Amino acid sequence: MICEIVSVxxxxxxxxxxxxxxxxxxxxxxxxxxxxxxxxTCGDNPARMREQLSLALSRSDLVIVSGGLGPTRDDITRxxxxxxxxxxxxHNEEVAEQIRGYFVRRGIPMKENNLRQAQVPVGxxxxxxxxxxxxxxWLRREGKGMILLPGVPSEMKAIFNHRVKERLASESGVRFAxxxxxxxxxxxSAVDEVLGDLMARENPTVAPYAGNGEVEVHVTAFGESxxxxxxxxxxxxxxxxxxxxxYYYGNGDTxxxxxxVKAFSERGLTLAAAESCTGGLVxxxxxxxxxxxxxxxxxxxxYSEEMKKKILGVSADTLANGGVYSKACAMEMARGIxxxxxxxxxxxxxxxxxxxxxxxxxxxxTVYIALASEKKEEEYRxxxxxxxxxxxxIRFRAATQALILALRHFSDEE
Amino acid sequence: MICEIVSVxxxxxxxxxxxxxxxxxxxxxxxxxxxxxxxxTCGDNPARMREQLSLALSRSDLVIVSGGLGPTRDDITRxxxxxxxxxxxxHNEEVAEQIRGYFVRRGIPMKENNLRQAQVPVGxxxxxxxxxxxxxxWLRREGKGMILLPGVPSEMKAIFNHRVKERLASESGVRFAxxxxxxxxxxxSAVDEVLGDLMARENPTVAPYAGNGEVEVHVTAFGESxxxxxxxxxxxxxxxxxxxxxYYYGNGDTxxxxxxVKAFSERGLTLAAAESCTGGLVxxxxxxxxxxxxxxxxxxxxYSEEMKKKILGVSADTLANGGVYSKACAMEMARGIxxxxxxxxxxxxxxxxxxxxxxxxxxxxTVYIALASEKKEEEYRxxxxxxxxxxxxIRFRAATQALILALRHFSDEE
Numbered sequence: 001m002i003c004e005i006v007s008v009x010x011x012x013x014x015x016x017x018x019x020x021x022x023x024x025x026x027x028x029x030x031x032x033x034x035x036x037x038x039x040x041t042c043g044d045n046p047a048r049m050r051e052q053l054s055l056a057l058s059r060s061d062l063v064i065v066s067g068g069l070g071p072t073r074d075d076i077t078r079x080x081x082x083x084x085x086x087x088x089x090x091h092n093e094e095v096a097e098q099i100r101g102y103f104v105r106r107g108i109p110m111k112e113n114n115l116r117q118a119q120v121p122v123g124x125x126x127x128x129x130x131x132x133x134x135x136x137x138w139l140r141r142e143g144k145g146m147i148l149l150p151g152v153p154s155e156m157k158a159i160f161n162h163r164v165k166e167r168l169a170s171e172s173g174v175r176f177a178x179x180x181x182x183x184x185x186x187x188x189s190a191v192d193e194v195l196g197d198l199m200a201r202e203n204p205t206v207a208p209y210a211g212n213g214e215v216e217v218h219v220t221a222f223g224e225s226x227x228x229x230x231x232x233x234x235x236x237x238x239x240x241x242x243x244x245x246x247y248y249y250g251n252g253d254t255x256x257x258x259x260x261v262k263a264f265s266e267r268g269l270t271l272a273a274a275e276s277c278t279g280g281l282v283x284x285x286x287x288x289x290x291x292x293x294x295x296x297x298x299x300x301x302x303y304s305e306e307m308k309k310k311i312l313g314v315s316a317d318t319l320a321n322g323g324v325y326s327k328a329c330a331m332e333m334a335r336g337i338x339x340x341x342x343x344x345x346x347x348x349x350x351x352x353x354x355x356x357x358x359x360x361x362x363x364x365x366t367v368y369i370a371l372a373s374e375k376k377e378e379e380y381r382x383x384x385x386x387x388x389x390x391x392x393x394i395r396f397r398a399a400t401q402a403l404i405l406a407l408r409h410f411s412d413e414e
Numbered sequence: 415m416i417c418e419i420v421s422v423x424x425x426x427x428x429x430x431x432x433x434x435x436x437x438x439x440x441x442x443x444x445x446x447x448x449x450x451x452x453x454x455t456c457g458d459n460p461a462r463m464r465e466q467l468s469l470a471l472s473r474s475d476l477v478i479v480s481g482g483l484g485p486t487r488d489d490i491t492r493x494x495x496x497x498x499x500x501x502x503x504x505h506n507e508e509v510a511e512q513i514r515g516y517f518v519r520r521g522i523p524m525k526e527n528n529l530r531q532a533q534v535p536v537g538x539x540x541x542x543x544x545x546x547x548x549x550x551x552w553l554r555r556e557g558k559g560m561i562l563l564p565g566v567p568s569e570m571k572a573i574f575n576h577r578v579k580e581r582l583a584s585e586s587g588v589r590f591a592x593x594x595x596x597x598x599x600x601x602x603s604a605v606d607e608v609l610g611d612l613m614a615r616e617n618p619t620v621a622p623y624a625g626n627g628e629v630e631v632h633v634t635a636f637g638e639s640x641x642x643x644x645x646x647x648x649x650x651x652x653x654x655x656x657x658x659x660x661y662y663y664g665n666g667d668t669x670x671x672x673x674x675v676k677a678f679s680e681r682g683l684t685l686a687a688a689e690s691c692t693g694g695l696v697x698x699x700x701x702x703x704x705x706x707x708x709x710x711x712x713x714x715x716x717y718s719e720e721m722k723k724k725i726l727g728v729s730a731d732t733l734a735n736g737g738v739y740s741k742a743c744a745m746e747m748a749r750g751i752x753x754x755x756x757x758x759x760x761x762x763x764x765x766x767x768x769x770x771x772x773x774x775x776x777x778x779x780t781v782y783i784a785l786a787s788e789k790k791e792e793e794y795r796x797x798x799x800x801x802x803x804x805x806x807x808i809r810f811r812a813a814t815q816a817l818i819l820a821l822r823h824f825s826d827e828e
């Protein structure tokens with residue numbers, strides 16, 4: 001099955017909004033084994049939309065359109081699609097009731113024009129929208145199909161995931177299973193080399209994606225039954241973890257901070273972080289995770305030497321001898337914050353995020369990280385600088401590194 | 415002039431990459447007064463690319479293509495465009511020298527296939543690329559034009575801004591000037607109402623964009639000379655600030671944290687923040703700005719009551735009576751961190767970011783913010799909750815609010 005994606009909205013053509021719907025749908029279809037050869041962006045102009053949707057129908061089996069289902073006159077996707085499929089639009093009282101109910105539940109008065117969203121092309125299938133007002137619509141004729149989805153990303157994704165995905169999988173006759181595996185501490189090119197033979201295979205597909213200093217490996221397996229697909233996927237996953245297990249930290253929709261909060265909560269452990277160059281990024285990323293309050297008791301951002309001394313108890317000697325950029329300073333910060341917070345683990349981070357402040361010995365990107373707990377102390381020097389690294393990248397990588405080290409700190413005690 | 419944007423790359427159709435190039439170009443062209451009616455995304459397949467580029471040329475005066483200029487066999491944009499314009503590709507020694515120079519400067523060996531990027535269609539104009547290897551190319555024939563740009567966003571933007579923008583402005587015969595004004599504390603719909611008459615005008619265009627609890631107002635003026643455009647722009651800016659001045663906080667490419675660092679540095683002032691529900695976001699956003707170390711001496715993330723008492727000196731009475739979610743607690747945090755850090759301003763933030771923890775009196779989204787300096791103390795209760803607000807949105811808005819309050823705290827002393 002060949003599918004085409006059309007994103008509708010003048011705001012896209014004006015550059016006010018970046019089209020994340022198209023990339024979501026592209027990835028979702030790829031994971032269903034459905035090919036996408038073309039994507040178009042289309043404004044709220046009826047004549048041009050008619051031309052663009054006709055073109056899409058002429059070269060693709062299925063066209064997924066997002067946007068233009070709103071309540072205003074600008075929203076014309078429903079009308080144009082109904083016309084192309086020769087299905088007159090009629091008022092659908094069931095949909096109207098759902099729309100009224102949506103406003104009642106939220107205690108907001110409904111405007112009359114919202115009932116435009118209750119217009120349905122005769123013969124089209126309604127894809128209920130529990131997450132907003134405009135339902136999705138699935139039009140079919142002579143072996144061609146067109147699915148209309150709202151442009152609001154959260155509604156578009158919800159309707160796709162709950163009303164469309166499974167059925168497309170079943171119509172494309174392919175069953176699939178997939179995994180997203182997260183690795184840290186290895187480069188994409190090294191993953192490429194280690195997994196080269198698996199990546200060369202057609203099924204399951206194995207694809208690494210690098211970003212933010214991490215590598216995700218996506219595994220997608222297709223089979224005649226869900227069980228076969230799942231078995232292919234599991235076998236490949238095992239083979240990947242056999243080779244890269246030491247760099248693996250989690251799977252699915254996760255992040256180092258989510259894994260830390262999960263692992264520490266499960267074991268009833270707490271941590272505290274004293275941050276200099278990362279400026280509170282470790283604390284901020286951890287507290288983004290709901291439930292973090294059980295895990296992180298205290299975070300301190302101490303840029304100045306004085307605060308490092310006064311609050312964390314870093315000794316004047318250490319600052320005078322090794323300086324603020326040293327393993328010793330990071331370790332005293334880690335011990336200091338641990339004792340102040342009374343936590344199981346203390347983390348200390350000090351370094352140079354740039355753009356200025358680098359020296360020959362400690363260029364921009366040099367970061368010292370120390371971890372202290374009752375039974376173990378670890379200290380490291382990292383260089384996160386690259387030719388193109390920005391201050392923000394260096395900070396992000398240093399925070400990720402600290403989180404990964406925290407995650408592994410207690411793992412050998414299990 | 416009608417312009418069309420084509421984004422090239424199978425990685426786009428697979429959803430591995432979100433197409434930010436298309437939105438950058440859309441916005442840039444809009445600001446030049448050039449209309450974009452169509453955008454297409456195109457994979458690395460020669461037959462389909464030929465079709466899509468022909469279609470674009472048939473309906474638009476100028477086609478801007480980004481991507482597919484790399485050194486590998488997949489990169490075919492140059493070849494397809496040369497064929498469409500009947501301009502044979504020939505090796506250009508000057509470009510080859512620049513590419514070699516690029517690698518020499520970085521101390522990286524050049525691969526032979528990089529010289530594919532020195533192939534230039536006969537008669538095409540070369541748009542030098544100082545930021546990477548592949549130069550941009552500008553092909554013209556019979557009143558139609560096609561500009562090829564690399565797909566790497568930083569290179570695409572740099573070549574567009576430095577080699578293309580001015581000339582498109584001059585070819586479109588229009589001079590323009592623009593401003594981006596930032597407002598906080600007013601909703602987009604209120605801005606809409608207040609600026610309705612200005613927004614209805616054709617020149618200058620006035621467009622508000624909301625996001626992250628802020629509203630940006632973009633002003634773009636066109637004129638026959640740069641001076642006229644600039645004058646239109648300035649007049650409209652003045653009229654906007656006359657009406658919305660109390661909500662204004664900065665212009666251009668800025669943010670509340672950048673304005674705080676700028677304003678505090680200029681006056682030699684320092685601040686310190688004690689954060690509970692925002693989990694270090696204020697510190698983290700401030701320290702993202704280079705030069706923040708002069709301004710922020712200390713940040714503390716104190717989730718637990720114990721740490722609020724032990725480190726910030728919040729009294730047991732306050733915690734027992736008003737509780738941790740109260741103006742009194744926020745104020746004691748603000749005073750405590752100010753005294754601990756010895757800073758000019760102390761900020762205290764406590765509240766409920768959710769998703770759980772809300773009560774009838776203090777629903778999710780309730781945030782108490784206090785500011786303390788020698789001459790002034792302020793304390794507030796905010797409700798950042800909306801039907802759809804996530805934990806992250808509430809945290810972000812609370813941090814923004816605190817930064818804006820900090821920015822205004824000393825302003826009446828000027």
